[in-house]
Amino acid sequence: MSQQLDFTPKVRGEIMKQHKTTIDSKAEQIISLGLLKKVNDNAYICRPLPGNSTPRTLIRNVMNGSWSCDCQGFKASKNCSHKVALERQLRERNPEQLTYF
Numbered sequence: 001m002s003q004q005l006d007f008t009p010k011v012r013g014e015i016m017k018q019h020k021t022t023i024d025s026k027a028e029q030i031i032s033l034g035l036l037k038k039v040n041d042n043a044y045i046c047r048p049l050p051g052n053s054t055p056r057t058l059i060r061n062v063m064n065g066s067w068s069c070d071c072q073g074f075k076a077s078k079n080c081s082h083k084v085a086l087e088r089q090l091r092e093r094n095p096e097q098l099t100y101f
């Protein structure tokens with residue numbers, strides 16, 4: 001006898017909302033801790049948040065300007081806190097203010 005995991009649309013919506021909230025709050029942390037470092041115009045490194053150990057690499061697709069990240073979250077949902085943080089920081093601040101290596 002097998003039990004299937006079957007979420008109702010309402011539960012699924014709650015999960016997605018929670019996922020988005022997590023991304024947003026992590027992105028805020030990344031920005032406030034200044035973890036994003038510019039490599040060049042099309043590549044940034046995100047230093048790990050406290051408790052994490054792996055730095056993440058963000059690469060811009062020069063064809064359409066979209067960013068991609070090498071973390072699991074991005075692979076799964078095409079969105080992650082690193083990408084949100086980078087896009088927010090590029091939008092709200094002069095990118096030249098991001099420290100170079």
Ligand SMILES: [Zn+2]
Binds near residue numbers: 072073080
């Ligand atoms: Zn990521």
